Amino acid sequence: MQNFRTTFQIPVSKHQISLDSQMLTLGSCFADVVGGQLRENKLDVLVNPFGTLFNPLSIFKILSPSYREADERLFVENQKLWFNYDFHSQFVSNSKENLQEQVNQTIYAINTLLSTTTHLIITFGTAFIYKLLNPQTYISNCHKMPNNLFEKNLLSVKDICKSFAILYKELKEVNPDLKVILTVSPVRHTKDGVPENQLSKSILRAACHYLTTDYEDITYFPSYEIMMDDLRDYRFYKPDLIHPNEVAEQYIFEKFAETYFDENLKSFIGEWQQIRRAINHRPFNEKSESHQKFLKNLLEDLIKMSKRVRVDEEIYDVQTALSRF
Structure with missing residues (x-):
């Protein structure tokens, strides 16, 4: 019978995840999906604690151990609510002081956690990034402020790799045994334009290639390729035709488990799934x-x-x- 799908083999990673592993997921909304599935299977994981972060430089900035507290200049008020340009809109308060405390507590908690984390899972969403014009600095979220306050840029592979090199050195000083898993989000950023989205994803993918080549403790998981080739059909998308649906998310997670979970963890998850079915x-x-x-x-x-x-x-x-x- 003719094969109507393009499947491909993913090599088993040498950086295995066990039941005792401590994980941290960061990045785009797909980091929430992967992290949520890990948590549902009773693994020790902190899921996207800074909220959704789409571009690599914003992820690297707040993940850095040298990032001790939120930039005072980047707090902004919009419609009587306070936000910070470095963080997702889930960090919001009617008082600047309360928001500052909330953000800085999260930063401190993550800095502390990094010393014991075994696996850091980073999901890149887009290579497009916004620069605040005053002060001149890249940001994570515009928080629906006027467009004339920002400039939209496209990161290069060199930009991403150079920024990561600085972060990598800092992370290894804190935690020499840390393993990093990179992935490109399969979520389509069509608001940038379809050709622009493909350009953006290609930059992210190329950056991941060079990072995994340059650092032996960094691996790449092809969630984007699974969605684009193995699951090349709109029936695997939600009605918005942008986000993978639950079937696709589960399939990608199963591939992730095959790639990274050790045999004891796979056995445990089989037992836990039986109990979950009984609970439900x-x-x-x-x-x-x-x-x-x-x-x-x-x-x-x-x-x-x-x-x-x-x-x-x-x-x-x-x-x-x-x-x-």
């Missing part, structure tokens, strides 16, 4: 003896699982359900 089971009769027995068995499995990962909430929910009998 909806009984025909909640008051039946058979359902009570089902819940008791589930509770036993969760208690055993609690020796390996945190399942406090799940245990509480099952105990609450049993208390209704």
